[in-house]
Amino acid sequence: MRxxxxxxxxxxxxxxxxxxxxxxxxADDIDKIIKAKEIxxxxxxxxxxxxxxxxxxxxxxxxxxxxxxxxxxxxxxxTHVMDIKVN
Numbered sequence: 001m002r003x004x005x006x007x008x009x010x011x012x013x014x015x016x017x018x019x020x021x022x023x024x025x026x027a028d029d030i031d032k033i034i035k036a037k038e039i040x041x042x043x044x045x046x047x048x049x050x051x052x053x054x055x056x057x058x059x060x061x062x063x064x065x066x067x068x069x070x071x072x073x074x075x076x077x078x079t080h081v082m083d084i085k086v087n
Contacts (some may be wrong), residue, residue, distance in 0.1 A: 007032055029059040036064035036084040046071040053079075 041047045049071040056067035062085055071080045 035086045044070040
C-alpha cells in the first residue's frame with residue numbers, strides 16, 4: 001500500500017507523499033481497555049455519570065491511559081486522566 005501511494009504520488013508530480021497508516025487495535029489491547037474501564041467504574045462516586053473520552057485512550061504495554069469525566073463527591077463534574085495497570 002505504501003509503495004503504491006508513493007509511486008502514484010510521484011507519477012502525479014508530488015514532491016513528497018505522506019501515507020497515513022491505519023492503527024489496528026489488537027484483541028489484547030481491547031481487553032485491557034475494558035478491564036481498565038471496569039476499574040474506573042468501581043472507583044468513581046457516581047458511576048452513572050461516568051463518560052469516557054475514547055479518542056484519548058492509549059495502551060502502552062500493561063498500562064492503559066484513560067480520560068474520563070464523572071461527578072465527584074460534591075456532585076460536580078470533574079475530568080481526570082489516569083494511568084491504570086492491568087494484567
